[in-house]
Amino acid sequence: MRLTVIGTGYVGAVHAACMADIGHQVLGVDIDPARIAALTAGRTPFYEPGLAGMIKRTVDAGRLRFTTSTAEAARFATTHFVCVGTPPRPGSDAADLRHVEAAVTGLAAHLPAGPDGTVLVGKSTVPVGTAQRLADRLGTAADVAWNPEFLREGRAVQDTTRPERIVAGVPTARAEARLREVYAPLTAVGTPFIVTDPTTAELVKLASNSFLATKVSFINAMAEICDATGADVLTLAEAMGADPRIGPGSLNPGLGFGGSCLPKDIRAFAARAEELGLGESVAFLRQIDEINTRQRRRTAELAERLVGGSFAGRRVAVLGASFKPGSDDVRDSPALAVAEAVRVRGAQVRVHDPEAADNARAAHPALQFAPDVTKTCDRADVVLHLTEWPQYRELDPAALARVVRTPVIVDARHTLDPKAWRAAGWHLCAPGRPRLG
Numbered sequence: 001m002r003l004t005v006i007g008t009g010y011v012g013a014v015h016a017a018c019m020a021d022i023g024h025q026v027l028g029v030d031i032d033p034a035r036i037a038a039l040t041a042g043r044t045p046f047y048e049p050g051l052a053g054m055i056k057r058t059v060d061a062g063r064l065r066f067t068t069s070t071a072e073a074a075r076f077a078t079t080h081f082v083c084v085g086t087p088p089r090p091g092s093d094a095a096d097l098r099h100v101e102a103a104v105t106g107l108a109a110h111l112p113a114g115p116d117g118t119v120l121v122g123k124s125t126v127p128v129g130t131a132q133r134l135a136d137r138l139g140t141a142a143d144v145a146w147n148p149e150f151l152r153e154g155r156a157v158q159d160t161t162r163p164e165r166i167v168a169g170v171p172t173a174r175a176e177a178r179l180r181e182v183y184a185p186l187t188a189v190g191t192p193f194i195v196t197d198p199t200t201a202e203l204v205k206l207a208s209n210s211f212l213a214t215k216v217s218f219i220n221a222m223a224e225i226c227d228a229t230g231a232d233v234l235t236l237a238e239a240m241g242a243d244p245r246i247g248p249g250s251l252n253p254g255l256g257f258g259g260s261c262l263p264k265d266i267r268a269f270a271a272r273a274e275e276l277g278l279g280e281s282v283a284f285l286r287q288i289d290e291i292n293t294r295q296r297r298r299t300a301e302l303a304e305r306l307v308g309g310s311f312a313g314r315r316v317a318v319l320g321a322s323f324k325p326g327s328d329d330v331r332d333s334p335a336l337a338v339a340e341a342v343r344v345r346g347a348q349v350r351v352h353d354p355e356a357a358d359n360a361r362a363a364h365p366a367l368q369f370a371p372d373v374t375k376t377c378d379r380a381d382v383v384l385h386l387t388e389w390p391q392y393r394e395l396d397p398a399a400l401a402r403v404v405r406t407p408v409i410v411d412a413r414h415t416l417d418p419k420a421w422r423a424a425g426w427h428l429c430a431p432g433r434p435r436l437g
């Protein structure tokens, strides 16, 4: 089957490669010539396990090509996936649909006037009602379907080739048949295929991300209660998660959620609901957001208390800069927000990250970076473990105790072994686990 993928950012690059990998002929389209040249040469502009190899393999096999020409895309196929970004509008929480509009208008200009079986499939996360608006605009030129993506950074290839479900929001039988054909290799091995209308499909994505964010903020709110009462949030989360109605996923307490999706999606969803006069229905999302940003503030304040009440003349070592391990993405990274807050309050901050240091340096030029953990922790008054890279679990606490000025560490992600660190002479604090402190 021939299809195009318009937009070769995170979602688009992964979708294009995975669709080629399952056997389709795919043309990836982007307005950025540098990006197209890089992808053609098998280079991905971000770190994602398995993706570069998959692109190279499918390009070499002749199933994946890239272009900057929308006219070529319109000639190449009658199935087009729109995978462009929907960042927040400047100065607002609402989603900016400029890229979606540009992609659709650009393609529409090259479509034949009458119906030719074109199906436009949106994958971008958009405000409810967007598909309908685009359909009204395109008229008979194309069916507009919505097929949200649910991939997680760091597991994007796996999430796309072996998804938990495929949601096909289709306006016509033709669009449904087309999406069934696209995903036949996945449904053949048992992936559930949920057919609905485009509006419901748009909402599935927003509701799912809102629910995940709610779980994370819920357990972090419980961590605050634990801190005040002496209870232990890790045991609490484990016991709650054992109930299959609750489940253990997204119930890890810590510094909260960041990245390019959850924070922006819940804000855009709340803004859209307010626009529809339904702000009250999802008012809790504003609180979820507030609980989330509060964790960053609380961690910075905890660090300040631990160095004696003032950061003046203090050195703070930060372990982790990406918004989560397994990714070099620093967008809305909780770790960097804390590092920056601590720096602004007067500390000298040094940051380490195994993959995201370059991106972090570009986004936060005032922070200092060190190439390894030892240099990062050199003469530190407090160490903040903020992104749970697996290699930090393997650190030797005794060796690190000899490097720092004061052996005090905040394990904001709960992945260090408190016994081992305390045995090596460290004072280890973990939010929501007051009895450790």
Ligand code: UGA
Pocket (backbone or CB within 6 Å): 125, 149, 150, 151, 152, 153, 154, 209, 212, 216, 249, 250, 251, 252, 253, 254, 255, 256, 257, 258, 259, 260, 261, 262, 265, 323, 324, 325
């Ligand atoms: C998220 C969703 O998980 C995907 O299903 C969705 O497709 C994607 O957004 C998207 O909209 O494109 P992602 O941002 O890659 O994916 O990351 P998650 O693994 O969900 O983590 C999000 C943030 O929450 C991270 O900062 C992570 O550290 C934090 N988190 C996650 C917790 O603090 N606790 C948890 O238990 C889980």
